[in-house]
Amino acid sequence: MPPRPNFYLERPKPGKPTAISLHFNWSGAQLRMSTKEYVLPEHWDKKTHRIKEKFTDINPDYIEVNRVLDELAMFVTNTYNKFRRERKLVELTPEVLKRYLVAYRQGRTDGQPAEPVLDYYRRYMEDRLRSSLKASTTDSEMVSLNLFERFAATLPGELHFEQVTLRLFERYRDWFWNNTDTGDSTIHKHLKRFRQMCSHAAASGQDMGCDVNAIKLASQLRLSPAAKETIALYTEELQALHQLDLSSKPHLEKVRDLFVFFCHIGLRFNRWKEVGPDNFTVKDGTYYLDIYTQKGKAKRVIIPLDPMAVEIGKKYGFKPPNITGQVFNRQIKEVCLLAGFTEEIRQVKQIKGRSEILSTPKYQLVSTHTARRSFATSAYEAGLPVRDIMALTGHSQEKTLMRYIREDPRRNAERIAKHNRFNK
Template identity: 30%
Template sequence: MAKAKFKLKEPNSKTETLIYLNYYYNYKRFKYSTGEKINPKFWNPTGQRAKESKQFPQYPEFNSRLDILQNGINTAYRRLLNDGIQPNNEILKKALEAELSGNILQANKKTFFDFVEGYIEESKLNKKSGTIKVYNTTFKYLKEYAKKINKSIDFESINLEFYNQYTSYLAVDSNLSANTVGKHIKTIKSFMNEATERGYNENLEFKKRKFKTLREEADTIYLNVDELKAMEDIDLSSSPRLEKVRDLFLVGCYTGLRFSDFTQIKPENIISDKSMLQIRTQKTGERVSIPLHQTVKNILKKYNNNLPTAYTNQVMNRYLKDVASLAQLKDEVETTITKGGVMKKEAVKKFNLVTTHTARRSFATNLFLADIPAISIMKITGHKTERSFMQYIRVTQEQNADKLLNHPFFN
């Protein structure tokens, strides 16, 4: 027997979350976004309706809308059977929307820009400021492009023709790098995925293989053990700000933690009797255990396990270049970047390429070159696949050959 159930998208959320309609029929499940949202504390999971609460005075109208949805799906299903049509999810969706036409669906109709604007505001409650910044920047370029072509951009507009014209606009007219263009496309795909899941969009052109996220391998560097030792040996006592930046950076180089994590290490994260660092990472929420390298032990002892407060990432990156320059990291590195649709090559001093993220790459690469198994390193870096990990480390052809020389196959 067919049965309708309502389910919260995030039942443990502290803020409003979307409600899905799940309809079970013929051993199949039809999932439909109701467009309705509710704070889980006002939701009765047993009755699958809003609680009768003075804190949620709109519960009668809210529950009435869910009743309409439930009656609509039941009626749509019966009509199909009565008409001799074997339902499937696609047919059932059309039948439901025909049943609800002029009622719920019209109320939920939003333009693409309306949806994006609302989604950004909603995301401020549960996403990091960096993510919101990316969303806002992508939205800004979309609005500028719409103004330039003097056309509105709606869900139906996001197709392969739009993709080709918009990527060209970003690369040529806006002079953005290939990776930045790729980041904007990735964000647009995120917007479209979310809108599709919520029932606002039916256009799936953005899922096609040619609607791809552009990516150019960045000219990122790593610092080898000798270079790290050179940084460690500099006497920076006359410049406390550079000394602090250097010490925090070295902690990152020997723990593999991201900037957001190695700058938040507290005394309670140090397990002295096991000579280990345990911390829950901010980005993934995973708890990692990292053996303490002697350099990290020395730095922790220097600050009595209370590492100094870090500058912002941008300020750290600026000061790090000064530290790397003092450490004589002045070899020239050839960099390439595609900007404005043109690939440009440039020789850059190595110290100018050092950033806080260099620490994490240095950790992964140095451990890999020390023949520590990739799976052990990945437990710390958080990479899920060896393929993504291998893209992360920086190993030259010569270094790779040196490693192979010690392999039994070549001996």
């Protein structure tokens, strides 16, 4: 007797609409697949594997549900018989049958889903590139696509959306762990972008192997979104940098001046090149930087300049030299080495789901974004109220600002030790 597809309820609970799944067993293989139809458990007939007829009058939509089940059952049977007649049952794997079913539900007759995952991802990114997103955003998203292409090349055959499950995310994570030196926080970003693309595909009508939005990158995949602990330079270190004689190395002098200047301004690196003489005003002898933020909702930020920032600004006519981020990051490390910033910094980094303590010379950790952290940290150490610092950095949430404040544990302990609580 040829196998027959049946329908069962998935984890039924009385009084709650329950998903109906298709079950089909043949030649030692089996397929379990959601029909995307629902019914109240008490309206289900376990013998006929359909909704009881007496309830179709109460809920006319039940007539359509039963019709869909009948058509799915007929399609599965016809597909099985086709492979049987052609003596190709060995080729009818659960994955192949599922692919035929997905294509059938999409109104296709060629047995293929509308679009493979990689093709959709590329088209999705083409649309993103044509949108009004910033270049820095699309550049980082293109990196994620390129990494996924490398991962997909290791998979057997073409990847389709019905294969997108928690297990696929686990395999993608494992690929990073086994083939790259990428930290968990960066892997978290790449998988988050892949999940966003899958969510877009699901909203566009693609059939997923699971609810991708239910996949928890932190708890289920053990990928912490927390990046490796970062550093800031403190007031005395900025003073040492400013006083460092680099007259014999003019290219490093420019990098040093640019870095120290923006440690006193606090702008993100991608805004540095926008600063010019028109952004500066003077009132009662005090210089101010007047600029609008770009990240999130634009808002006006006015930042007073201290004497060191004014001195550097005048040196360059308040038009900072333009240096690429890659060159800057390489040369500022050289400057900080010359300044003697060789203290070993211990940092916690999440690697393969575990916390590891790394030790690195401080000069190697200095980069463009250190300037913004140094600005926030020095303002905090100077005793400025958090709301005032937020007004200068453009942050709208205190918790976001606090990520930029990098008070060394020893300095923090020394500051606390001066409190009356420890001096009675």
